[in-house]
Amino acid sequence: MTSRSAPDRLLSVLAAFDHAHPALTLTDISRRAGLTLTTAHRLVGELARWGALERDASGTYHVGLRLWELAALAPRGPALRQVALPYLEDLYEATHENVQLAVRDGGEVVYTEWLSGRSSVGVHIRVGARWPLHATGVGLALLAHGDPGFQEEYCAGPLASFTPYTITEPELLRRTLAEVRRSGVAVSDRQVTPDALSVAAPVRGPDGTVTAAVSVVVPHSGARVPALTPALRLAARGISRALGWHPPTPVPAEDT
Amino acid sequence: MTSRSAPDRLLSVLAAFDHAHPALTLTDISRRAGLTLTTAHRLVGELARWGALERDASGTYHVGLRLWELAALAPRGPALRQVALPYLEDLYEATHENVQLAVRDGGEVVYTEWLSGRSSVGVHIRVGARWPLHATGVGLALLAHGDPGFQEEYCAGPLASFTPYTITEPELLRRTLAEVRRSGVAVSDRQVTPDALSVAAPVRGPDGTVTAAVSVVVPHSGARVPALTPALRLAARGISRALGWHPPTPVPAEDT
Structure with missing residues (x-):
């Protein structure tokens, strides 16, 4: 000692x-x-x-x-949250569902904010909670836009299973990440708990690097992903702009 | 060294x-x-x-x-905030004004949460900001329900002045605190900045001790304190109940 x-x-x-x-x-x-x-x-x-x-x-x-x-000075914690909060509030008011903001720490997401819809699905995510990247919407969004070397290392596994729907096959995870990059949003359908679905979009910093992700968690039953997708993209772009990001010209395909 | x-x-x-x-x-x-x-x-x-x-x-x-x-484990910081957040959100949705939660640390209030009404008066309170008790609505609410010995010591001054409306006379502060206890709410009218007014109500813990205060800050011009008072009382009682407080029977005079 x-x-x-x-x-x-x-x-x-x-x-x-x-x-x-x-x-x-x-x-x-x-x-x-x-x-x-x-x-x-x-x-x-x-x-x-x-x-x-x-x-x-x-x-x-x-x-x-x-x-x-x-700790209120931590740039990836409360400082990011403070910039994001008005957009998270708008997303909450528009959907009245659970709204979350998360960053990546190694192979995990860390939730740095959540606004809880009291009448929505009962997800018990506390601020500061961690979850593996491949299970959650925010994790998939962060992984899909991470350093390619890190992505490959992560995809190689092992990939822990939480429900029968959790992606545990490296090749399926790689295809899922490619789809996330193509569509601009990540969907986790019952991959964390058997009753919840989340839709997430990446948040970019001033240099275009994806630094965070925003998501909405809804009950799997009756979830309408196409209806949530534009709201998520809008919130993520709003936060990105507030962080100093400028969208490239021409407008990228994911926004058409 | x-x-x-x-x-x-x-x-x-x-x-x-x-x-x-x-x-x-x-x-x-x-x-x-x-x-x-x-x-x-x-x-x-x-x-x-x-x-x-x-x-x-x-x-x-x-x-x-x-x-x-x-720091997310600090009971007077995020843990309190997590219990209070749904009530703060409801207060924000009902008023669309700046909503704040604060605790006392010595002779100062520490803001542990604020939801910002983007279209409302521009108050720049960051989470973790401090302000002397006698100037702010939350501070007056916390001071009025503090230990009598501490109250007397604080009232004796010196009481810093921020605007011509800041209470700097010990006797006026004592009378103001008595009125806060009588009415159940504290009003700070241009005592912090010349354009803002806040209405605050005390939040009680399981044993009835006032542990925090909730407030709404609005532009002084056009502020309708009587219209805000019931909403503040309601939010404070909601948070208090969620913290484990049970209102005494019979209903206290301040709530009639």
């Missing part, structure tokens, strides 16, 4: 907190971080003084407001 | 980032954190490996996605 660096020990205290463990006692933290109780006590004290952790009346520790204020 | 603890040095690297400085070079970080370039380089490297910082193509550092995922 003494061979661990001081930053590593401090970060291990923060890493003890996750979605399954949002509230921890000092003993929990010491155990999960692999630190002695004395060391954990000292580091938790430093983090609490700084505001990275907060202690409630029962002595339990939570992630603090200061860390959240700092 | 050698007398600073290792956690203190690491946290000083994170603290180098703020809203005025969301993107920093290694030299910037070293200067702002008061560290040698060698130490800054080592600590930035540890933070980047962990995902707390991200380096872009130009070599500039930003706050990373991992820190944002961790």
